[in-house]
Amino acid sequence: MKTVWQIILEQYRYSRFHFGIGILVALLPTLAGALLLGVSGWFITAAAIAGTTGAFLNIFVPSAIIRALAIIRTAGRYGERVLTHDATFRFLTGLRDRVFSAIAHSNERGQRSGLVLNRLTLDIAALDTVYLRLVVPLLVAAILALLLALIWWTLSFQLFLVGSVFLSSWAVLAWISFAKADRKNARREDAASDAIGLRAADLIAGRRDLAIYGGLNEAARGVSIADDRQAKAHEALEERSTWLTAASTLIGQLFLAAVLMAAVLGAASGGFGIATAVGLVLVVMALPEIFSMMLPGLAGLPRIALAARRTVNRVRAGNAVQSVDQVQEIDAALEVGTDAIAFEKVSFRYPGATGNVIDDVSFQIRPGEVVALSGRSGCGKSTVAALASRLVTPDRGRICLAGRSLDSLPEETLRQSVTVLSQRAYLFNDTVAANLRIAAPLASDGELWAALEKAALGERMSRNAEGLQAILGEGGVGLSGGEQRRLALARAFLTRPDLFILDEMTEGLDEGTSKEVLDRFNSHRGSAAVLIVAHKKCELDLADRIVNLRALQAASGEEVR
Incomplete structure (x- = not known):
C-alpha cells in the first residue's frame, strides 16, 4: 500500500x-x-x-x-x-x-525483453485505476457523506444517528475490502499472465521445430493450462468484488428502510414536512450506487499494489544508475584520445552463466578504420557488438565513443552516433518509405531514392508502380532475402553515424550477393569507422585490421593479424 x-x-x-x-x-x-x-x-x-x-x-x-x-x-x-x-x-x-x-x-538483464515489455504495459495499465477507481470515488464518497451528515444534523438528531450508523457500515465494508484483499489470487493472476505471454511466444517462434519433433500439442497445452489458471484467479477476484457490491446494496436497502421510518416519525412529530421527508428518502435511494463505486478499486488494490511496487522500484533503480552516470560523465571529461570507439578492460557475463563471455577485453578502432572481429562461434563476438551499441552494459571496464564514456551519452546522441546492421534487420508491414524513414523521419522522397540507389535497390523499386508507397508484408514479405538486406542497408545510408556495426549482416546470403552488399556499403559509408563481426572471407577482406577475440582475451590486449 x-x-x-x-x-x-x-x-x-x-x-x-x-x-x-x-x-x-x-x-x-x-x-x-x-x-x-x-x-x-x-x-x-x-x-x-x-x-x-x-x-x-x-x-x-x-x-x-x-x-x-x-x-x-x-x-x-x-x-x-x-x-x-x-x-x-x-x-x-x-x-x-x-x-x-x-x-x-x-539495462534490466536476466529477463526476456518481451516479458519486460509485456509486464511494463500491464503495470502501467493497472496504475490508471489508482486515480480513476480509488482516489476519485473515495474522496467523492467521503465529501458526500460529510455533507449528508451535516444536513441530517440540522434536520433531526434521530435522522443523523440513523445515517451515521449506515455510513459507518459502508466505511467498515470499505475497510474490509482493503484489509482482507485477495492478494494470493492477485499474484496468481499476475504470474499466469506472464506464463501465457512467454509460452505463447515460444509456441509461435518455435512452431516449426515443435511440429517436427512432435511437441506442438504439449506446448499448446502449456498455454491452455496457464490460461485456465489466470481465468480461475480472475474469476475468484471478480466473485469477491460481486459479493462486496451485493453487501453494499444490502446496506443501502436497510438504510432506505431505516430512513423511511425515521422520515415518517419526523414528519409525524412535526420535525419537518412531508415533502421534505419524501425528498430525504429519495436521496438515500441514490447512495448505494455512489458508495459502491469505491469498492471495485479497493478490491483490486493487491493487483494495483504489485504494479506500483514494480514501477517504483524500476524508477528508483534508474535514478540510481543515472547518478552513477553523472560521475562517469565527469570522469569522461578527463579522458584523452580520438578513437572512434575504445574498449578498456571490458568484462561481461550473462545472468546465470558460470563465467564471463568476454573477459578483460581492450582494443580501439580509429576514425574511418574498418576492423573485423573474428573467432570461433560462441566466443563473444556478437556480445562485443551489443556492448558497443549499448544494447547491454559491461559488468566491469569502460567503453568510450569518441573519447566519451558510452554510458554518459544521452540515448538520442548515441543512436545518431552508432548504426547497427545485422542479419535480422526488421522490416515492418508498411510502405517502403515508412520503413526507410525509421532512420530519418524528415527525409525527402529524393533522399529516400538516393539511399535506395546506393543500396542497388532503386531500379527494383522503380519497377513497382507504387514506388515508395509500395506496401511490404510482415518482415519484408514481397522482397527476396538479398533485397531485404539491401533495404536495411538503404535505411542505414540515411544516417550519418561515427561508427557502423555490422553483426552478421551477410549471414544467409550467397557469396556473390554478400560481396555486392559489402561493396555497396563500403563505397557509401563515408568517413565512419566500422566494426564487423566477421564470419566470411569477404567480410575479412573488407577490413583494414582483423582482431581475433579469443587471442585478444588470452593476450589481455594483444591484437593478432
Missing part, C-alpha cells in the same frame, strides 16, 4: 491543478444526481399537497432548480470522464517515459 500511496502523491505533484479539478468535476454530477432525486421528490409531493389543500406553491423556482441540476448532472458526467481521464493520462505519459528511461539506464 505504501507504493500505491507514493503513486498517488506522484500524480498530485505532477499536476496539482488537473488532480484537483478532476475530483471537483467528479463531485458535481454526484451531488447533482442526489439532489435531483431529492428536489424532484420534494417538488412532486409539495405540488400534490398544494393541489389538495389549495395552498400556494411557487412552481417556477423548483422547476428551474430541477432543470439546472439535470444539466449539471449531464454536463458533469461528460466533464468528469474528460478531466479525470486527462489527469490520469497526463501523469501516466510522464511515468511511462521515466520507467522506459530507467530500464534503458539500468
Whole structure:
C-alpha cells in the first residue's frame, strides 16, 4: 500500500491543478444526481399537497432548480470522464517515459525483453485505476457523506444517528475490502499472465521445430493450462468484488428502510414536512450506487499494489544508475584520445552463466578504420557488438565513443552516433518509405531514392508502380532475402553515424550477393569507422585490421593479424 500511496502523491505533484479539478468535476454530477432525486421528490409531493389543500406553491423556482441540476448532472458526467481521464493520462505519459528511461539506464538483464515489455504495459495499465477507481470515488464518497451528515444534523438528531450508523457500515465494508484483499489470487493472476505471454511466444517462434519433433500439442497445452489458471484467479477476484457490491446494496436497502421510518416519525412529530421527508428518502435511494463505486478499486488494490511496487522500484533503480552516470560523465571529461570507439578492460557475463563471455577485453578502432572481429562461434563476438551499441552494459571496464564514456551519452546522441546492421534487420508491414524513414523521419522522397540507389535497390523499386508507397508484408514479405538486406542497408545510408556495426549482416546470403552488399556499403559509408563481426572471407577482406577475440582475451590486449 505504501507504493500505491507514493503513486498517488506522484500524480498530485505532477499536476496539482488537473488532480484537483478532476475530483471537483467528479463531485458535481454526484451531488447533482442526489439532489435531483431529492428536489424532484420534494417538488412532486409539495405540488400534490398544494393541489389538495389549495395552498400556494411557487412552481417556477423548483422547476428551474430541477432543470439546472439535470444539466449539471449531464454536463458533469461528460466533464468528469474528460478531466479525470486527462489527469490520469497526463501523469501516466510522464511515468511511462521515466520507467522506459530507467530500464534503458539500468539495462534490466536476466529477463526476456518481451516479458519486460509485456509486464511494463500491464503495470502501467493497472496504475490508471489508482486515480480513476480509488482516489476519485473515495474522496467523492467521503465529501458526500460529510455533507449528508451535516444536513441530517440540522434536520433531526434521530435522522443523523440513523445515517451515521449506515455510513459507518459502508466505511467498515470499505475497510474490509482493503484489509482482507485477495492478494494470493492477485499474484496468481499476475504470474499466469506472464506464463501465457512467454509460452505463447515460444509456441509461435518455435512452431516449426515443435511440429517436427512432435511437441506442438504439449506446448499448446502449456498455454491452455496457464490460461485456465489466470481465468480461475480472475474469476475468484471478480466473485469477491460481486459479493462486496451485493453487501453494499444490502446496506443501502436497510438504510432506505431505516430512513423511511425515521422520515415518517419526523414528519409525524412535526420535525419537518412531508415533502421534505419524501425528498430525504429519495436521496438515500441514490447512495448505494455512489458508495459502491469505491469498492471495485479497493478490491483490486493487491493487483494495483504489485504494479506500483514494480514501477517504483524500476524508477528508483534508474535514478540510481543515472547518478552513477553523472560521475562517469565527469570522469569522461578527463579522458584523452580520438578513437572512434575504445574498449578498456571490458568484462561481461550473462545472468546465470558460470563465467564471463568476454573477459578483460581492450582494443580501439580509429576514425574511418574498418576492423573485423573474428573467432570461433560462441566466443563473444556478437556480445562485443551489443556492448558497443549499448544494447547491454559491461559488468566491469569502460567503453568510450569518441573519447566519451558510452554510458554518459544521452540515448538520442548515441543512436545518431552508432548504426547497427545485422542479419535480422526488421522490416515492418508498411510502405517502403515508412520503413526507410525509421532512420530519418524528415527525409525527402529524393533522399529516400538516393539511399535506395546506393543500396542497388532503386531500379527494383522503380519497377513497382507504387514506388515508395509500395506496401511490404510482415518482415519484408514481397522482397527476396538479398533485397531485404539491401533495404536495411538503404535505411542505414540515411544516417550519418561515427561508427557502423555490422553483426552478421551477410549471414544467409550467397557469396556473390554478400560481396555486392559489402561493396555497396563500403563505397557509401563515408568517413565512419566500422566494426564487423566477421564470419566470411569477404567480410575479412573488407577490413583494414582483423582482431581475433579469443587471442585478444588470452593476450589481455594483444591484437593478432
